[in-house]
Amino acid sequence: MSVVPTAVAEPEEHLYGRPDKRRSILDAAAQMFGELGFERASVDAIALKAGVSKPTIYSHFGTKERLFRESLGESAARLNRDLMAAIDGLDVTTRTWRAALHALGESLVACHQSECSQSLQRQIVAEVKRDPELSTAISERASGPLLDALATKLARLSEAGHLRVKDPELAAKQLIALTNAEMVELSAMGTRRVAADDARRAARAGVDAFLAAYAR
Amino acid sequence: MSVVPTAVAEPEEHLYGRPDKRRSILDAAAQMFGELGFERASVDAIALKAGVSKPTIYSHFGTKERLFRESLGESAARLNRDLMAAIDGLDVTTRTWRAALHALGESLVACHQSECSQSLQRQIVAEVKRDPELSTAISERASGPLLDALATKLARLSEAGHLRVKDPELAAKQLIALTNAEMVELSAMGTRRVAADDARRAARAGVDAFLAAYAR
Amino acid sequence: MSVVPTAVAEPEEHLYGRPDKRRSILDAAAQMFGELGFERASVDAIALKAGVSKPTIYSHFGTKERLFRESLGESAARLNRDLMAAIDGLDVTTRTWRAALHALGESLVACHQSECSQSLQRQIVAEVKRDPELSTAISERASGPLLDALATKLARLSEAGHLRVKDPELAAKQLIALTNAEMVELSAMGTRRVAADDARRAARAGVDAFLAAYAR
Amino acid sequence: MSVVPTAVAEPEEHLYGRPDKRRSILDAAAQMFGELGFERASVDAIALKAGVSKPTIYSHFGTKERLFRESLGESAARLNRDLMAAIDGLDVTTRTWRAALHALGESLVACHQSECSQSLQRQIVAEVKRDPELSTAISERASGPLLDALATKLARLSEAGHLRVKDPELAAKQLIALTNAEMVELSAMGTRRVAADDARRAARAGVDAFLAAYAR
DNA sequence: AATGAATGAGATTTCATTCAT
DNA sequence: CATGAATGAAATCTCATTCAT
Incomplete structure (x- = not known):
């Protein structure tokens, strides 16, 4: 990591x-x-x-530009690996799926707060206007697969009767948005390190809201 | 404008x-x-x-740096003005408060998608690591007041018995996060202009999720 | 000079x-x-x-390139000034026109051997393939006017009955070619300084050949 | 070729x-x-x-420098071979020696206009100031032999009573100068390809002038 | 004999910043 | 107050040349 x-x-x-x-x-x-x-x-x-x-x-x-792109690509791959590992860990079959979802939320927040993810975000946002292809490259390699995997899991939970999700991809985006909702401020836009406890609490609050909206 | x-x-x-x-x-x-x-x-x-x-x-x-800061400050003020105008427009007393909240969501998304806001975000994210004070400066001038105002409104709605909100500031953050949940992808990280209809739909979906979680 | x-x-x-x-x-x-x-x-x-x-x-x-071009332009102008001065000095009306033509030949050779002219030639030949416009620029500013002026003088001498010149411009080119015929070797391609006496002799030999061909 | x-x-x-x-x-x-x-x-x-x-x-x-020199040496040898072949073809014994001289002039011009010769000239002129030995090396291998051979032929023609040549080497230089007199302009300093007809005409004009000066 | 990989030195060009007027 | 002109410092990139294999 x-x-x-x-x-x-x-x-x-x-x-x-x-x-x-x-x-x-x-x-x-x-x-x-x-x-x-x-x-x-x-x-x-x-x-x-x-x-x-x-x-x-x-x-x-x-070229410096090509070095930059390859560097970003590596970071994206690494981030994606971490994120996917977190999602793969979500067991939707057990009765403790709520706890698992909370754990997943915490993992997602932890990943997003990793130096790797933060700097990746900074770099992309900073340069995406100069080179819009960056956006597609990254979403294909990192955000895209993440959302797909997460949406699939949520669909499973829905099929299992735990959630009531009509649009799994939308729900996935909302889950991520909710878990990160407090992090922007807590981390002062990625400037400050967030205490692990605070991060966990913020993640839980996000998952709670998600459950309030979607749990059957 | x-x-x-x-x-x-x-x-x-x-x-x-x-x-x-x-x-x-x-x-x-x-x-x-x-x-x-x-x-x-x-x-x-x-x-x-x-x-x-x-x-x-x-x-x-x-200094170029100082010019940059003043420029950002102005943009933040301008953005804040727009955002506050949107929030002030939220009438929490009428029975059509749900429609009003939807309208507010749409306004917030529109503001966030404005060129002003997008470029402000780009600039801050890009430079915040070099000059972490930027973060505080901006949150004091734009995000902070926005959240305060929005939290106040949500608290009113809660008092009026429409919502069940324990932590209004958290709820405010979540509302904003939800309304923007789909925008990152739709706008391809601010690269693409989003059609007004799509933006509106995304805003409504966010507000709907918020209501599902918090409406009494 | x-x-x-x-x-x-x-x-x-x-x-x-x-x-x-x-x-x-x-x-x-x-x-x-x-x-x-x-x-x-x-x-x-x-x-x-x-x-x-x-x-x-x-x-x-x-740009370095533009600096180069301006530098060449100045050298060409300077060279042209010198050459034109030499030609203007040719008095075609007197009975001593042969001596005057010899003097002109000497002047032309002297100009061509000047450091200014030599380095101009070196630079143009070296760079003309990379930037073919150099060729036209220089011939318009230096060689062209020189040939025109010289051709006019030769036409006068022909009208005056001294020479038998059908194509004055061709004759002008030939006169210049003949006066320089020995200089390439003498100067070892512009590497060696040529003694003034040798240059004068070479010039006279060239003019002599010209007269042998064209004098009535 | x-x-x-x-x-x-x-x-x-x-x-x-x-x-x-x-x-x-x-x-x-x-x-x-x-x-x-x-x-x-x-x-x-x-x-x-x-x-x-x-x-x-x-x-x-x-060394790059040594590679350059060897490359130039080869080009010079190749050029010399072509030029000598042209001169060797001049038959000074027949009664059609005038026609033969015209043909020789045309061949010389053709050689000088060959890509090989043009680029050789460019390279030498460009680098001769940095390495003056280039000049001697080339004149020994190409111009020198050429002039010798041509001078010998002209001496023969003089002995045969066709020409009146006192200094055969000078005459050789002048013949070459005259045949090339128009080529600099026609080829725009080696930039433009010259039509074969134009080259031939220019060569003939030069030989004509030579004959006017030297034919008995 | 031939090569892939590496490098010290130096090329052109740009930038934020400051004088003297 | 506003400016044209100047500059020190540093940027990206290229090149001739040399190792170790």
Whole structure:
């Protein structure tokens, strides 16, 4: 769950031509772009942090823009993995489905509050006007699958007679919106770290509202 | 209601030193910052669009950063004015309070989708990490008052026996979250213009969910 | 006749905003481009030699390419002035027209061997493939007028019964070609300075051949 | 006669270390240098076009500069071969020597207008100031032999009583100068392709002038 | 002999900011 | 008060060249 995973130890050590320079570049880029944004993160600084030379970056990625996109893509994939794991964990068959839904809400909020997600959001919102394709790329890779999976789960709960959901995708969006409803203020727009307890409470409040609206 | 009002003709003509230069600078800044973001909007370009020279900008605002903040402040004030007008319009005393709440939802969504609001959001999210004070400044001037006013209205509705709201501020946040739940996707993160009909439908769906959760 | 004229003393001294920076930039550019060619002459070096900062160059000329073109234009104008002066000096009315033609030949060769002309030629030949417009620009400003003027003179000499010239423009081209016939080798393609005596002799040999072909 | 002959199929196949890589490198270099000049032609691009890797180029030629020189040397040799063939074809013994001289003039002009010759000229003029040895190298390999051979032929014609030539080498230079007198303008400094007819006419005009000056 | 990967040095260009008028 | 002109600093990107394999 670390934002910038240290390069995993490779089994066989190459002394030269190490293709894991790509990894260290992407890690450095994720960190710098995440902290400073596309414009203020200089390729020089990324190279320095990655421990490679500038031309190495350019030979690998061709353009600062492309490096940015690949970096975002990785972050989105990582975020998506976390989110999907959370959703997959939702057991809709047991009688404790309410507790499970609360747990899911907490997980979703935790994911959204992760540094990875926050910086991803910052970067996308900041650059989406310059490159609108970013929006589609990300929603295809992260928000889309998340919503689909969540909608499916809610449909199951509905079929099981627990919820009364006519439009599962809408309900999914509302569930996410509700769990995050308090987080913008609590985190001061992603500026402040939110205490785990507060996050949990906010998540529960959101799920409660959702249940109030949809539980049979 | 135009986002960037053209400088109105001034009644008294000065030969020079017209204090409305400040206005045209702020207008130009709002437009450029809104389109390009803080980094990519160059002071040169703002000066050109404002029809003044660069040093004039610096003598008025001292720093690009300060100009940015003032520009954001203005946008926030303008947005707040619109939002408050919408909320003030909510009549909680009549029997048609449900329709009024639906209308309010629609207004809120419309405000949030306005170019002014969208670009404000973009700018803040993009720069808030560099200057966390932005967050407080904006929430004090725009989101805060909005939430207060909305919470007050909801409390009234609760007192009047229409809703069952224990925590009005939480409910206010949830109402806003619900009305916007579908907008992120519909507008492709603010990239696409959303048809007025779609926006209205999305707003109603949000208000409906809110009522399902809170209506007595 | 100096390639890089020192900035002429201006009558009124401005202490600041001296527009003669343009002059010193152009002078430095002419020298650097002349010595090193377009690619190897760096804007840094030109700025240093001109005693200005790099951005000053860019604010004056916008682009290295444009600076190059303006520099070439000036050199061409200067060369043209010299060449025209030489041709204007040809008196076709006197009985000593042969001597005058020899003198003209010498002047033309001297002009062509001037550092200004040599470096102009180098630069144009080197860059004309990248920017074919250079060719037309220069022939319109330098070679064209020269040929016209020379052709006119030869036509006069023909009318006066001294020469038998059917196509004056062709004859003009041939006269120039003949006077320069030996110079390519003598100057080792512009690498070596040619002794004034050798240049004069070569010029006379060319004019002699011209007279052998065209004198009545 | 193609300027850049495609590498001919090699008779003996080595698994690697094929010595015809040198050929393909030289061919690619000739083309790139000819089109872009020394500076703008990157070793990367040459390696790509040659279908080899950069280090291969360096192991063969050591330096971009040396590759350039070898490339020029080859072009000069090729040009010289063509020119000498043209001159060797001049039969000074027949009574049709005038026609033969006209034909020779046409051949010379054709050679000079060949892409090979034009790009050679461009490259030398562009780089001769940086490396003056280029001048001697080329005149030894191309212009020098050409002039010698041509001078010898003219001397023969003089001995045969057809011409009155005192200084055969001077006459040779003048003949070449005269045949090319119109080509600079016609070809717009090597920018434009000249129609074969125009080239022929220009060549004849030059030879005519030569004959007017030197024919007995 | 040949190569994929890496790099130090340097290219052009832009920007926020400040003088002197 | 407003400005044209100037600049230090830094941005992205390219290139000739060299290792280690």
